[in-house]
Structure formats: C-alpha cells, structure tokens
Amino acid sequence: MFGRGSFNQLGDILEPKRLNTKAPFIFYVDEVFKGNAWLTSRIPLSYNDKVIYVSSDQEPKTSQIDALVEEIILTQKEMPSGIIGIGGGCLLDIAKAVSIMLTNEGKSEDYQGWDLVKKPAIYHLGVPTISGTGAEVSRTTILTGPERKLGINSDYTPFDQVILDPELTANVPKDQWFYTGMDCYVHCIESLNGTYLNAFSKSYGEKAFELCKEIFLSDTLSKEESQDKLMMASWHGGMSIAYSQVGVAHAMSYGLGYLLGTKHGIGNCIVFDHLEEYYPDGVALFKQMKEKHDIQLPQGICANLSDDEFDIMIDVALSLEPLWENAIGKNWKKTITREKLKSLYQKM
Amino acid sequence: MFGRGSFNQLGDILEPKRLNTKAPFIFYVDEVFKGNAWLTSRIPLSYNDKVIYVSSDQEPKTSQIDALVEEIILTQKEMPSGIIGIGGGCLLDIAKAVSIMLTNEGKSEDYQGWDLVKKPAIYHLGVPTISGTGAEVSRTTILTGPERKLGINSDYTPFDQVILDPELTANVPKDQWFYTGMDCYVHCIESLNGTYLNAFSKSYGEKAFELCKEIFLSDTLSKEESQDKLMMASWHGGMSIAYSQVGVAHAMSYGLGYLLGTKHGIGNCIVFDHLEEYYPDGVALFKQMKEKHDIQLPQGICANLSDDEFDIMIDVALSLEPLWENAIGKNWKKTITREKLKSLYQKM
Numbered sequence: 001m002f003g004r005g006s007f008n009q010l011g012d013i014l015e016p017k018r019l020n021t022k023a024p025f026i027f028y029v030d031e032v033f034k035g036n037a038w039l040t041s042r043i044p045l046s047y048n049d050k051v052i053y054v055s056s057d058q059e060p061k062t063s064q065i066d067a068l069v070e071e072i073i074l075t076q077k078e079m080p081s082g083i084i085g086i087g088g089g090c091l092l093d094i095a096k097a098v099s100i101m102l103t104n105e106g107k108s109e110d111y112q113g114w115d116l117v118k119k120p121a122i123y124h125l126g127v128p129t130i131s132g133t134g135a136e137v138s139r140t141t142i143l144t145g146p147e148r149k150l151g152i153n154s155d156y157t158p159f160d161q162v163i164l165d166p167e168l169t170a171n172v173p174k175d176q177w178f179y180t181g182m183d184c185y186v187h188c189i190e191s192l193n194g195t196y197l198n199a200f201s202k203s204y205g206e207k208a209f210e211l212c213k214e215i216f217l218s219d220t221l222s223k224e225e226s227q228d229k230l231m232m233a234s235w236h237g238g239m240s241i242a243y244s245q246v247g248v249a250h251a252m253s254y255g256l257g258y259l260l261g262t263k264h265g266i267g268n269c270i271v272f273d274h275l276e277e278y279y280p281d282g283v284a285l286f287k288q289m290k291e292k293h294d295i296q297l298p299q300g301i302c303a304n305l306s307d308d309e310f311d312i313m314i315d316v317a318l319s320l321e322p323l324w325e326n327a328i329g330k331n332w333k334k335t336i337t338r339e340k341l342k343s344l345y346q347k348m
Numbered sequence: 349m350f351g352r353g354s355f356n357q358l359g360d361i362l363e364p365k366r367l368n369t370k371a372p373f374i375f376y377v378d379e380v381f382k383g384n385a386w387l388t389s390r391i392p393l394s395y396n397d398k399v400i401y402v403s404s405d406q407e408p409k410t411s412q413i414d415a416l417v418e419e420i421i422l423t424q425k426e427m428p429s430g431i432i433g434i435g436g437g438c439l440l441d442i443a444k445a446v447s448i449m450l451t452n453e454g455k456s457e458d459y460q461g462w463d464l465v466k467k468p469a470i471y472h473l474g475v476p477t478i479s480g481t482g483a484e485v486s487r488t489t490i491l492t493g494p495e496r497k498l499g500i501n502s503d504y505t506p507f508d509q510v511i512l513d514p515e516l517t518a519n520v521p522k523d524q525w526f527y528t529g530m531d532c533y534v535h536c537i538e539s540l541n542g543t544y545l546n547a548f549s550k551s552y553g554e555k556a557f558e559l560c561k562e563i564f565l566s567d568t569l570s571k572e573e574s575q576d577k578l579m580m581a582s583w584h585g586g587m588s589i590a591y592s593q594v595g596v597a598h599a600m601s602y603g604l605g606y607l608l609g610t611k612h613g614i615g616n617c618i619v620f621d622h623l624e625e626y627y628p629d630g631v632a633l634f635k636q637m638k639e640k641h642d643i644q645l646p647q648g649i650c651a652n653l654s655d656d657e658f659d660i661m662i663d664v665a666l667s668l669e670p671l672w673e674n675a676i677g678k679n680w681k682k683t684i685t686r687e688k689l690k691s692l693y694q695k696m
Contacts, residue, residue, distance in 0.1 A: 003548075004544060166547070199349060199350070199579070199580050200351075200512070203555055203559060203581075207554070231553070232547050232550075
C-alpha cells in the first residue's frame with residue numbers, strides 16, 4: 001500500500017487478520033516516536049494489543065530478539081495475531097525476526113544464514129518511517145549475533161504487508177536521511193555492478209539508481225516529491241538486491257558494525273567513500289552527493305584499533321562469501337586477502 | 349521467481365503446497381503447447397493432478413470459468429491444492445478466476461467489478477509464456493460476461509507465486525509478440541498520463557516505458573536480452589497499473605472485444621493507433637515501433653457496423669468509469685460523449 005496518509009488504513013488492514021480477541025497485535029515502534037501523538041494516536045489498539053517502544057540506537061541483536069520473543073510467550077495467553085514494525089531498518093528487522101522466531105524453535109542465532117528457517121512466520125506488517133534500507137521489501141533481517149553480523153535470509157522473512165506512507169518520513173534528521181538514503185544508493189551500485197545481476201535485478205536497480213540521482217543531485221524536486229521518490233527508490237533498491245546481492249561496501253560495513261557498533265547507513269558511507277577501486281563511477285557520484293549536502297563523515301574510526309580488532313572485522317567481512325562472489329566473481333579469494341581488507345579498514 | 353530455466357523448479361515450488369494426495373493441482377495450459385514435450389514434460393504431475401489444455405483463440409468468458417469450476421467440483425473428491433496457469437493473459441486470467449470461484453459462491457459474472465470477492469482464492473501460480481499483458485502481476489482477471497467485458501478486480505486475484513522464465517517466450521510468433529508487447533507499452537502510456545498517477549505507479553511505469561523503447565526501437569539487444577527485458581517490462585507495467593489505472597485505449601478496446609471478439613493485444617493496437625488526441629507522444633512512438641517491425645494492423649473493422657452495434661461498443665466503453673476518470677479527469681463526461689466515441693470507432 002502506497003500513499004500519503006495511507007498509514008491511517010492500518011486498522012482496516014489488521015482487522016481481518018485478528019485471529020481472536022486473545023491473540024494480540026504487537027507493535028514494535030521506534031522510541032523516537034514515544035510521545036508523538038501524530039503517529040502513535042493512529043496505532044489501532046484493541047483487546048490485548050501492545051505497543052513496545054524499542055530504541056534504534058543500536059542495531060538488533062540476536063539476544064534482543066530472543067528476549068522479545070520470550071516476553072511475548074511469557075505474557076500472552078495465545079500466539080499473537082501479528083507483529084507490526086514501525087520505524088527504520090532496525091524496527092522492521094526486529095518485527096521480521098520476532099515473527100519468525102515465534103514459530104521456529106531455538107535461538108535466533110541458529111537461523112543467521114540462508115534458508116535455514118523451517119516454518120512460516122506469523123503475520124507481519126512493516127511501516128517504514130525512513131527510506132533507504134530496503135528492509136521493508138527484503139528477504140533478510142540483519143542481526144548481530146554472538147559470532148557474526150548476518151541476516152536471517154529466507155522466504156518467510158518478507159513482510160506479508162507493507163504500508164509505504166512517505167508522510168511518515170517528514171521529520172527524519174538530515175544526516176540520517178542522507179546515510180539511510182545512501183544505503184539504497186549503495187544497494188544499486190553493488191547490485192548493478194555485481195556478477196549475480198540478471199534482468200530482474202537490473203531493471204529494479206536501474207530505476208532506484210535513477211531516482212537516487214534525481215533525489216540527491218538535482219534541485220528540481222519539492223520536499224514531498226523527494227520523500228515520495230526516496231520511498232520508492234528504497235523499495236526498488238531492495239527488490240534489486242532481493243534477486244542479486246550486495247557487495248564490498250556491505251561486507252566491510254558489517255565488520256565495522258560488529259566490532260564498533262557503527263550503524264549500517266553511516267557504516268556503508270564510511271566504507272563506500274574508500275571503494276574507488278571497486279566502484280569508480282559509483283564512488284565519484286557518491287562524493288558529489290556528499291558534498292552537495294555538506295555531509296561530514298567521521299574520519300579515523302579505525303585509527304586506534306589493535307591487530308586483533310582488525311582481525312575480527314576482517315573475519316566478519318570475509319565470512320560473507322556470497323557478497324564477495326557477487327562483487328568480484330568466483331575467484332574473489334585471489335584478490336580479497338586479509339592484507340587488502342586491513343589496508344582498506346586502515347583508511348577509515 | 350525469475351530466470352532462464354526457472355520453470356524447472358515448478359515441482360519444488362508446488363510440493364510443499366500439496367494439501368493431501370486427494371487434493372490435486374490443476375494445470376491450465378495453452379492449447380498451443382499440446383504435444384510440445386519441451387514444455388509439457390516439465391509439468392510435475394502426481395496423484396490426481398490434471399492438465400487441461402485451453403484454447404486462447406477467444407478471451408475468457410464468465411460462462412467458461414463457471415464450466416471449468418463445475419468440472420472440478422464434479423470430478424474431484426476434494427478441493428484442489430492449487431490452480432496453475434501456463435500461457436498468455438488468457439490462461440493466466442483463467443487460472444486466477446477459477447481459483448477465486450472455487451471458494452466464492454455463485455457465478456463469476458457476479459464478481460466482475462471492483463472488490464466484490466469475499467473469500468480468499470485457493471493457491472494459484474502463474475507461468476507466463478508471452479510477455480506484455482501484466483496479467484502475471486495484476487489484481488484483475490478480465491472476463492467477458494453476458495453483460496460486459498470487465499475484470500474481477502480484488503486483493504485475492506493476484507497470484508501467490510509467479511515464475512518468470514523468459515525462455516518460455518522464445519517461440520511466440522512475431523505479430524503476437526508485437527501486439528502483446530504493445531499491451532505493456534499502452535499500460536505505461538495510460539498510467540503515466542493518467543490523473544491517478546502517484547510515485548509508486550510512476551516509478552514502475554517509467555521503467556517499463558524505458559524497457560519498451562529499448563526493446564521495440566533499438567537494435568542493440570540480443571534475442572535473449574530482448575526476451576528477458578520484455579518479461580520485466582510486462583511485470584513493471586502491470587505493477588504500474590496495479591496502483592493507477594489504464595485509460596482510453598483499454599476502455600475502447602474492451603468495446604471491440606465485447607462486440608467483435610477482437611483480442612486484447614491487437615485491439616489495443618487498433619484503438620491506440622487513433623488516439624493522437626489523448627496521447628500524442630505515445631502514439632507517435634507507437635507508429636515508429638509499428639513501422640520498424642513492419643506490422644500491418646487490420647483496417648476498417650468497424651466499417652460495416654450498424655448503429656445498434658456501435659451503441660453496444662460505446663456502452664461497454666463508457667461503463668468503465670475509472671478508466672475514463674484516470675485518463676481525462678473527474679469531468680470526463682463533458683468531453684467523452686457517445687458521438688465522440690462513435691467517431692473514433694468509425695476510424696478503426
């Protein structure tokens with residue numbers, strides 16, 4: 001569902017999905033909306049439905065997902081009717097992961113990887129309030145686990161329903177708008193320059209790429225048009241990688257995220273800024289966008305790291321084999337050495 | 349699912365969807381594939397599964413759907429596990445309509461319109477073997493009923509799963525390739541020039557439009573690239589109208605289809621060729637495409653019609669109010685008069 005004000009239809013959408021009066025809807029909402037009646041008053045609550053505010057200061061952890069699932073099991077008499085995520089990539093990923101873990105045994109870390117989920121998730125609905133991650137459409141939910149930062153990639157991960165209401169993105173701070181928007185831009189570059197590319201991913205990636213250029217480099221769009229288009233760019237960018245893969249920036253950004261807790265959007269920007277070697281045209285355009293919007297990226301975040309710490313980041317990055325294979329090709333191990341990655345991290 | 353050879357995965361996709369050994373999968377397959385072992389040998393049949401060949405010489409009728417549903421009810425002990433359509437828009441629409449009518453009471457003509465379907469359809473999967481209609485992704489199934497040609501438009505109409513295997517379109521005859529491809533092109537023009545347009549439909553419509561230009565006007569694509577891209581253009585064009593509407597060409601083409609049985613693709617072309625007044629740029633490009641591929645459209649198909657016959661076509665066309673509102677705006681009745689439509693039909 002797409003459109004300004006479409007969030008108002010949340011109640012109508014959920015009503016037929018209610019299993020019974022004891023089976024609640026659980027709404028995970030970004031803490032930044034706590035006290036924001038403009039948004040929260042429109043969350044339709046009945047019976048035992050529950051709003052849980054979650055901070056997105058840190059990205060979702062497998063332990064956090066397991067705790068949220070346990071809380072539901074301990075406090076609710078019945079399996080929820082559905083899980084709703086309202087927020088950015090973190091909140092959307094939390095909603096996806098919880099909906100999976102309510103029907104699949106064990107810990108969420110057991111499902112980090114590709115196609116490990118055995119049972120369908122319960123009904124889950126996503127409402128993005130910032131655009132760029134593609135989490136609203138992707139078949140992954142990125143979690144930081146005890147051993148790695150890796151998504152639960154499965155056919156059961158995608159939302160059953162998504163509400164794309166660009167109005168909800170109106171109050172995103174400028175830096176965050178840029179970093180998250182660049183997540184989409186980087187998706188396009190990595191997908192379009194990857195070896196996994198096919199006509200499906202190409203058509204989506206090209207459209208998202210065009211929209212990003214229009215949004216971040218032209219001066220012709222109104223605020224509303226820009227919000228509308230960035231929401232669609234995020235969608236198309238997500239669709240593009242749904243059928244291909246991301247690449248070098250994402251692999252290395254996961255390393256930063258795992259070790260330093262660097263958030264995904266800004267982490268991608270920090271990494272991508274140094275990837276001229278792999279994506280020359282994409283990085284050149286990125287630098288133009290950065291300049292146009294007067295974005296100052298953090299410098300020297302790896303300056304004081306020990307060799308052990310570099311090793312941890314390198315291990316995380318190298319473990320993401322499909323990303324490297326997509327970016328470089330089947331023989332990626334010949335050029336993507338530990339030394340190479342260390343020298344790149346040292347620039348950041 | 350997208351990709352050359354992906355049709356081979358049909359069995360893997362269906363297996364977990366089988367309800368029990370008495371609940372068959374029913375495969376509706378275009379009659380042109382009868383005896384074509386390359387395709388039919390890959391249809392996975394077990395237990396009571398059934399292949400039913402259906403001609404697409406005529407577009408689907410409500411009476412045909414009702415008969416197909418009755419046949420299933422009379423011959424099967426249990427509700428099918430799923431309905432699979434393999435073919436062009438006709439076969440895909442038949443699969444969608446039968447899957448709806450197996451769970452909804454009454455006749456299919458009762459559901460022609462918007463959002464009249466009350467109960468979810470049974471599982472249905474579509475495999476297009478020609479590209480352009482958008483039937484693989486749309487929320488409608490176009491049927492000719494006793495009173496009108498109109499779709500069953502509902503949230504339950506879209507397929508649960510689609511297999512996009514461009515290889516299956518390799519043997520489409522050239523004229524049919526053009527007419528059906530132009531269905532997609534006309535979708536884009538009508539969506540992008542409509543008053544219902546939003547950022548969702550625009551982004552999809554623009555991409556489909558670009559792909560159509562590349563496919564039908566450039567000389568740079570290989571046969572395979574062209575097939576791949578047309579399959580994606582059809583998809584994006586369908587997505588574009590899923591959230592907007594079609595316009596003048598479709599409304600008038602439905603009139604031709606209802607009275608003369610003119611098939612949808614060629615009917616759109618015959619109408620669109622005369623719509624300079626409404627879509628000047630789109631029609632100019634269409635004429636270029638027609639010339640480049642040496643397509644001779646039938647002329648004078650309305651030459652010998654009686655006034656009563658014109659009235660029938662005009663009634664069908666005018667009944668499609670959302671199409672006119674999208675094309676012309678809320679005040680469309682001021683300019684779209686019976687005389688106007690008659691003068692247009694007389695040119696065809």
